[in-house]
Amino acid sequence: MTKMRVRFAPSPTGALHIGGVRTALYDYLLAKKHGGTFVLRIEDTDQKRYVEGAEDYIVNALKWCGLEPDEGPGIGGDFGPYRQSERKDIYQKYMQQLLDNEHAYYAFDTAEELDAMREKVKAEGKHSFQYDASTRMMMRNSLSLSEEDVKVLLENETPYTIRFKMPENQEVTVNDLIREEVTFQTNELDDKVLMKSGGLPTYHLANIVDDHLMEITHVIRGEEWLPSTGLHVMMYRCFGWEDSMPKFAHLPLILKPAPNTYVTKRTKDQFTESFAAEFMKSTDLEISLEDVKKIVAQVFSNPKDIQSQLKVGKNDDGKKKAVKAFLKSAMYGKLSKRDGDRLGFPVFPLSWEGKSEADSFVGFKEIGFDAKAVNNFLVFLGWNPGTEQEMFSMKEMINAFSLERVGKSGAKFDYEKARWFNQQYLMNKDDEKIAEELGVLLSEKGLGANEAFLEKVAAMMKERVHFIPEILESGYYLFEPIKSYDDKTIQKRWKPESREKMNLLAATIKGIMSFDAITIESAVKQFMEEQELGFGEVLPILRLAVSGTTMGPSVFDIMALLGHEETVNRMTASYKYFDGVIVE
RNA sequence: GCUCCUGUGGACAAACUGGUUAAGUCGUUGCCCUUUCACGGCAGAGAUUGCGGGUUCGAACCCCGUCAGGAGUACCA
Structure with a gap:
């Protein structure tokens, strides 16, 4: 039997679309499973559509995904050249x-x-x-x-x-x-x-x-x-x-998400705005933005049944037909690069710097996706193993993959599921590695922290976010002063009459000798007992004082991480702020 | 229009050549854990398998018809 040779043959007309990445993934899996060769061939026969940098992008994207070709331009092989313009x-x-x-x-x-x-x-x-x-x-x-x-x-x-x-x-x-x-x-x-x-x-x-x-x-x-x-x-x-x-x-094609997954009662006004604005840009019809909005709003009036609203009615005039036709092509069919902007998710593996803002896109990588999660997500867009296994390493994928188990019907792109996959990978990732990436992101922001600190942050934050960069957003208070407080909860919980006891709490904390989470916790609990205070009277306030928000990891962990001095400083400063909120 | 492809809960999807109450995952709802958030655990809701016939003891699966959606229809890939 001759050796299996599988090729991925993209055209360098811009950034490589996520659908292309899936094709490359399947190519790669099939080749590797059978000990074959994975070939990259650049199909650049259309000089009009050729885009500078697109070939590099393709190579880099494959590299990031771990789908490195065995033969191709810049790699070599016995069947070159691998660029069609050279053939x-x-x-x-x-x-x-x-x-x-x-x-x-x-x-x-x-x-x-x-x-x-x-x-x-x-x-x-x-x-x-x-x-x-x-x-x-x-x-x-x-x-x-x-x-x-x-x-x-x-x-x-x-x-x-x-x-x-x-x-x-x-x-x-x-x-x-x-x-x-x-x-x-x-x-x-x-x-x-x-x-x-x-x-x-x-x-x-x-x-x-x-x-x-x-x-x-x-x-x-x-x-x-x-x-x-x-x-x-x-x-x-x-x-x-x-x-x-x-x-x-x-x-099977990768399709746009179903409109009813994003146009809902809550979001329909927002999408009415954005689709109407996009229509105005694309048309040379003489029609006012207001009129377009009215038509779009009518189509969206029942988010569960957009499709039937899109059907052209007998009384529809030319303008209405044009808007409907636009909406139909914008909301159904193959996933396109525009969909990313429209719906707020990436459709490219890596960010792409186009000539204009409209031609620039953020990638899965830059949002914080792990390439492994992207592969895991993509392999399921059209294929399934027939077992209940959801998480696949590259090795397992190669083992399990077969074309016989690729389905025939188009798969709708589901960003929620992509996020879920990333979270799964993030939770299983070593704190050390997360800390490393956190360090890089932090220095980009002009901030810094030592490795041991970052590892602790990673450990307590990783199961609370979907992406590593998110740790720096929802847990920013671990690196910077508190920027904003949850005033609503302050109003609910901050009682001026208990101010004295709260001062005492601050003093208690100030007096803790060994400042680790367990010690802090027992000290606080002891304090509550002595003062005959309930959890609800103390913990939310403590949390707010230290982080500004009611959400996040255990307060005691946060405090231990912030350190003795910072914790005490934050408590006294926050108390003052709380007083102000109550007065208002 | 024509050609081709597809049609299982909101999304993905299983059910190998027709065989008990149509898996599982995401999402959603409730409960437990935690006096937070998330993770985790448990439970629930959600499907007359696009629709209509037929064959069969028995159909998601086979046959016929029908509808819907998608792709293609370029000196683009």
């Missing part, structure tokens, strides 16, 4: 083979002519123009033109594309590893452009040639490719490579 000559050669075998032909139609043709067909009320066996003889190409004309056109360096000559009346069936047999009629398929006028191949050509030459055995890609797989199989056939054709596996 031009190869495509030319194979293009010629198809031309020679009459499986492809020159087409001289300009973009304008093609557009005009599409317009014309549409105007006639037909669905849409398709360049295929039924129409190709009406177009300007080496099939319809005389040999002499073609020769002249080519000699005059008339721009041309090369199209695949889709055979008639045939059936192609794709044996997809996930979807089983999918059959296409060649008569439904069109003559796709294989070589663009600039001499660069389109995806279809480059992909087939490279997969063949690189001896790829398994092609894992998103479901959006399924409709063109008929063409791809046909191409393998025409090249005479059908016997060694890779196996295909089309992954």
Whole structure:
């Protein structure tokens, strides 16, 4: 049996989307499980969409996720180059083979002519123009033109594309590893452009040639490719490579979260605002923001049933239709990079600095996600082990993974679940490691603390947050003076008449010799007994005095961490503040 | 429009080739723990398996029809 070779073939048109990361993960898992090779190939055949830095981003993102390729640009391997822009000559050669075998032909139609043709067909009320066996003889190409004309056109360096000559009346069936047999009629398929006028191949050509030459055995890609797989199989056939054709596996799409998960009674006003504003930016219709808001608000009037509100009604005018169409595309379908901003979660592994603010995104990493948690979350977007195991290390994933257990239906992105996974990983993470990261974050803020201190912070905070940076937010008072107090609770708990006893408490604490949590706790309890005070009269006040908030770890732990002097200082200072709150 | 894919509780999803009251996880609700928050533990709510027929002793699973959603339909990938 030949060695398994799996490739990840992204296009450097921007930051690598989380869906791409999942594909890479599955590629990696499959390859590693079978002792195969994981290949990275950069598909940069579209010079117009090429984005500076995107390739580096892809490499860095894979690295962060622990999905390092065995072969690829900058890594090497026996099947290079691994950048399609560096393989031009190869495509030319194979293009010629198809031309020679009459499986492809020159087409001289300009973009304008093609557009005009599409317009014309549409105007006639037909669905849409398709360049295929039924129409190709009406177009300007080496099939319809005389040999002499073609020769002249080519000699005059008339721009041309090369199209695949889709055979008639045939059936192609794709044996997809996930979807089983999918059959296409060649008569439904069109003559796709294989070589663009600039001499660069389109995806279809480059992909087939490279997969063949690189001896790829398994092609894992998103479901959006399924409709063109008929063409791809046909191409393998025409090249005479059908016997060694890779196996295909089309992954279910990652979908936007269901609107009813975020548009609720509480949030609908907020989303009405933001969607209306986004619509205004995207439209050139003459409509006021107020009117748009009204339409959006109507659609959101019953958050549980947005979908039916989105249906175009008989009385809807053009503007209403436009707003509804916008909402539909914004709220349903494939997860897109815009969704991150819209809904407040990351859709990229790493942050991306685009040319503008609108083109910049925060990544999972920067939010504080552990790459392991991201992998664990992603592997479940379309796959499940069939057991009840939820947490998987990379090793376990490799072991458990199989394409047979990949589902067919689209998986909605669930940020809550991603957060949950991160929390699980965080709770199991060593305090030492958390302390290390905390130290870095702290110094970025211009603060500092010693390692032992940070480890204690990590231990008591890690199960209370979802992300490491959150520790610095909800537990900021461990590093800085108290910024704000929970006044409501102060008003409820701070009794001027017990001021004297509270002073006594401060004095008691001041008198503790060994300032550790256990000693403090017993001292406080003893104090309460002596003074005949209940927990409710003492603990909330103590907590407030020391941290400003009623939430957080055990007060005694906080006090021990802050230290003797700081604790006492905070108590006296806070008491003064409490008095002020009561007076108001 | 056409082609292809998909359709199990709010979300993910199990049920291997049809077989008892349709797993489990996230979320949600309540209780316990803690006089805080979280973690943890326990319990509950939530599904006529998109809908309608059919085959069968028996259907989420097979057949037919229907509806809905998604993807593709570029000299983009």
